[in-house]
Amino acid sequence: MRPALSALLAVSLAGCVYHLRVESHPSGATMTIEGEDSYILPTDLHIKWRPKPYPVLVESPGYRPLAFRLTRAHIHELDFVSDVLLNPKEAFNDEPRRVLEVRLVPEHGPSGTWTFEDVNP
Numbered sequence: 001m002r003p004a005l006s007a008l009l010a011v012s013l014a015g016c017v018y019h020l021r022v023e024s025h026p027s028g029a030t031m032t033i034e035g036e037d038s039y040i041l042p043t044d045l046h047i048k049w050r051p052k053p054y055p056v057l058v059e060s061p062g063y064r065p066l067a068f069r070l071t072r073a074h075i076h077e078l079d080f081v082s083d084v085l086l087n088p089k090e091a092f093n094d095e096p097r098r099v100l101e102v103r104l105v106p107e108h109g110p111s112g113t114w115t116f117e118d119v120n121p
Contacts, residue, residue, distance in 0.1 A: 016048065016049040017046050017047065017048050017049070018046070018047055018048075018049060018097060018098075019044060019045070019046055019095065019096045019097055020044070020045045020046075020047055020074070020096055020097065020098050020099075020100060021042065021043070021044050021045075021096035021098070021099045021100070022039070022041055022042065022043055022044075022045060022099075022100045022102065023041060023042040023099060023100070023101050023102070024041035024042065024058060024060070024101075024102045024103070024104065025101070025102070025103045025104065026060055026063065026104065027041065027042060028040060028041065028060065029041045029058050029059060029060035029063070029102065029104060030058070030059050030060065031043070031056060031057070031058045031102070032056070032057045032058075032059075033054050033055070033056055033070070034054060034055055035055070035057075041058070041102065044096055047070075049072065051072075053069035053070060053071045054069065054070040054071075055067070055069055055070075056068055056069065056070050058102050058104065060104055062106060062107055063104035063105060063106055063107055064104060064105045064106075064107050066102060066104055070100075074098070074100055
């Protein structure tokens with residue numbers, strides 16, 4: 001492999017930052033990442049890929065809190081050959097590469113008392 005191509009590949013993969021849109025139902029929920037960074041949903045995130053998942057908590061008054069780990073599966077992986085070399089305009093625009101939808105369940109009664117219609121109005 002040519003040195004210039006090797007350097008380009010190493011630099012492009014070393015600090016992969018992904019543009020992810022996060023939406024919630026209901027809209028306006030608060031999302032906290034790693035107990036520190038808070039966002040009001042919907043929001044666009046520029047998140048750096050790392051092997052360790054990000055702990056996430058989504059909360060909204062009147063709804064049960066939702067805790068999950070944001071992993072590589074939630075974030076669209078950048079395929080260097082097809083996304084960068086073949087479609088450079090698409091790879092470097094500022095549009096989200098993936099939309100993550102978070103649906104919260106209304107707070108009422110103990111677990112198992114909500115119906116499908118409560119979650120999917």
